[in-house]
Amino acid sequence: MxxxxxxxxxxxxxxxxxxxxxxxxxxxxxxxxxxxxxxxxxxxxxxxxxxxxxxxxxxxxxxxxxxxxxxxxxxxxxxxxxxxxxTEPAKPASERNELLLKTYSLWLADPEKAIKLFQDQKELHQQQLAQYEQILTEYPQATPLSPDSPDFGSYATLLRGLSYERGYITWCHWILTQLESYVDDKRSQNEPPHEHKYSD
Missing domain, CATH: 1.10.10.10 (Winged helix-like DNA-binding domain superfamily/Winged helix DNA-binding domain)
Known part of the structure; x- marks a missing residue:
């Protein structure tokens, strides 16, 4: 079958x-x-x-x-x-993340435009996190869920979603911190924040 x-x-x-x-x-x-x-x-x-x-x-x-x-x-x-x-082995998740692909060559980008990109991404994930956190309020915090209850599976997948969004937001925040610090340093030295020389 x-x-x-x-x-x-x-x-x-x-x-x-x-x-x-x-x-x-x-x-x-x-x-x-x-x-x-x-x-x-x-x-x-x-x-x-x-x-x-x-x-x-x-x-x-x-x-x-x-x-x-x-x-x-x-x-x-x-x-x-x-x-x-x-309980059968799960197939490996296929990862096709365009933002990660762009991040791999982020050193080529205009840092000020990159800041806007990651600010937008951070906001999107904050919105998704807020939605998950709202769903979380529907579960009783004091009463543990039994593994033989349908709510257990729903709660477990919700926790995974919360963890993913929080991790993504933390990652975006770290990149933004690095980019903003770089731009500030360049400005303090009266240098353009983006002047990359491409090789032939």
Whole structure:
């Protein structure tokens, strides 16, 4: 039985509660979208495939003054397949970070323009951190979560997101400190902050 990672992502949502295709698409943006993304057009074909495999069932729900909707529920086979997949070795994450690629040759850049670049990046990550911190307030701090609770997985991924954003902000702050110090030193010496001679 071959299941895509998107299929497993949908099962991780359905194991919590039955959802319609529309609700699944929303959940794929938040919270799953924080660490795994998929296009809306991919979701319904994958749901149909999971249904064919007997991992989910679909019930048509009549709605007044609205089109009927399908409510998807994970089956016992679906739960078993998901539980087995969770402990299988994870594929290495592919890293394609344009900002890091630019940083690798930052010495060529106009430092004042680089300062603006990293100020913008720092602000973006501060906004994301604020969103995560708001979600964190929804969890009781005094009561430890049990590892057999769905909230445990949600909380664990949230902590990873918080750690990532805080680390990124710290890194941006360090680069900004170095760049700003460099520019200030050049100005104090009445030298242009950027005068790089390119080799032939």
């Amino acid at each position: 071959s299941i895509t990672t998107l299929g497993y992502a949908l099962l991780t949502l359905l194991v919590r509660k039955p959802l319609s295709g529309y609700d699944l698409a929303r959940a794929m943006k938040n919270p799953i979208g924080f660490f795994w993304q998929a296009r809306h057009s991919q979701i319904y074909p994958e749901l149909a495939r999971l249904e064919e495999l007997g991992l989910v069932t679909a019930e048509t729900i009549a709605q007044r003054d609205r089109p009927d909707k399908k409510l998807y529920t994970i089956t016992l086979d679906g739960q078993a397949v998901l539980a087995q997949w969770i």
